[in-house]
Amino acid sequence: MAPVMDCAAVAQLDLSGATDAPVTIQSAAVVTAGAPAPYCAVQGTIALANTFVMRLPTQGWTQRYLQTGCGGLCGSATINYTAAGGYPPVADGTIASATTDMGHQGQPDGSWAAGNPQAQIDFAYRGVHVTSQVAKAIIAQFYGKLPLIHVAVVAACDKLDGVAGGLLDDPRRCHFDPASLLRAPGQDETTCLRPAEAGVVRRLHDGATDAQGRRLEQRISHEWGSELDRTLFVPAAPGQPTFSESIALSFLRYLATFNIANPNYQLSDFQFTVPTFWQTVQTSVYTAATDPDLRPFAGHGGKLLLWHGWSDQHITPQSTLEYYEAMRDVMGAEAVEDFAKHYLFPGVAHCSGGLGPDTFDMLTPVMAWVETGTPPGEVVASKVENGAVTRMRPVFPYPAVARYVGAGSTDDAANFVAVTRGRSCAPAIAGSAHRFTQAATRPFAGRRAHNWSANLRALPLATSSPENPERRGGVP
Ligand SMILES: [Ca+2]
DSSP states (O other), X not given: OOOSSOGGGGGGOOOTTSSSSOEEEEEEEEEOTTSSSOEEEEEEEETTXXXXXXXXXXXXXXXXXXXXXXXXXXXXXXXXOGGGGGSTTTTTTOXXXXXXXXXOOSOTTTGGGTTOHHHHHIIIIIHHHHHHHHHHHHHHHHSOSHHHHHHHHHHHHGGGGTOOXXXXXXXXXXXXXXXXXXXXXXXXGGGSBOHHHHHHHHHHHBOOBXXXXXXXXXXXXXXXXXXXXXXXXXXXXXXXXXXXXXXXXXXXXXXXXXXXXXXXXXXXXXXXXXXXXXXXXXXTGGGOOOOOOOHHHHHTTOOEEEEEXXXXXXXXXXXXXHHHHHHHHHHOHHHHHTTEEEEEETTOOSSSOSSSOOBOOSHHHHHHHHHHOOOOOOEEEEEEETTEEEEEXXXXXXXXXXXXXXXXXXXXXXXXXXXXXXXXXXXXXXXXTTSOOTTSOOTXXXXXXXXXXHHHHHSOOOOSSTTSGGGOSSOO
């Protein structure tokens, strides 16, 4: 995770309510010298006299927090990793850390305690406690609330697949409720969600609807477990641009209506209504993948391997699932099995990245299928960190999923088998997510849904099959 604010801005954070006493930040500045990775060094005071210091990684934070202790009678706020120093994530600088002087400065002879019961209490227990409270509040604001939400999602759903390893193997089974993060009386606001924030989290997960609740896209837009990758479309700070915003605007200006540029179009011009969405599907023409009938492609001996990461933050994996299911409906499941497979990689973000094993080879299996007729089976994916493989998982063609056999390392692909659950167990596919409601758009309604204009037909386009433009591309 990267921070959502500048290091220096930590000095201006509002930390009221983080603990039982006022907090003052004296300094916040990036340090690069003598560290395995750059970090934001913070020093502050928690009244009356607890000095604390923090190291906040400015890149690659792994959502971990380590608070180190102090020796003797303390009196100095110095982060000392001692025996843990040689091991990741300390050695690679990806952990957030803090420590405190435990409420007094210097005086190792203990004279600080004379006539100072507060200092004795801070030394006994309060200093480390309030430091922990303040450090967690700073972390929540420095990195934003996506990590907070992710931790809650993992706590709720990680074990559903039988492996508590931080990955949601099948996020369709996770039914996380953002309202579970609403602040309870006495809880620190920085580590909870306000009702409006919980509503945003819900809307980021759910697919878009119009004002009447009619579905405009798949039921799930961003799967649970993908929270850490949502910086693609969640701005770091109010008003800052996001990559998704740029892609959407470029499409709406230059591709949403075939051969018609609209360079002055603004995102705010786009209406979240059924007619607007359906019109875009129709007018974008060649970029709307709405025809699931690939019989000509299959008839020519074509083989198709689809894959999608469950944590794709850009394009919902539900869209590829829906397309594959539409293929099965139109062509028959057996016919599709003969030429097309779909793989869903747990925890993998858009094209690569994410927390899941994202290094895998799809080229060799598709070559073997085309060249020797060998149908693809399991694909073993690896997680490579700092040049070393840290986890391996098999991924099986949909609808099969990998299930841990219950013995051996959960990071070893050999300890997983393919299991196919009944479609009734996957309502996100078989039910509402499979089809847009009839009231909304019907993207896979087939060729007849296109309203080709006579002028468009007359354009001298270099399509593969100009007399039947819906069949463009894909046919060798
Ligand atoms: Ca899991």
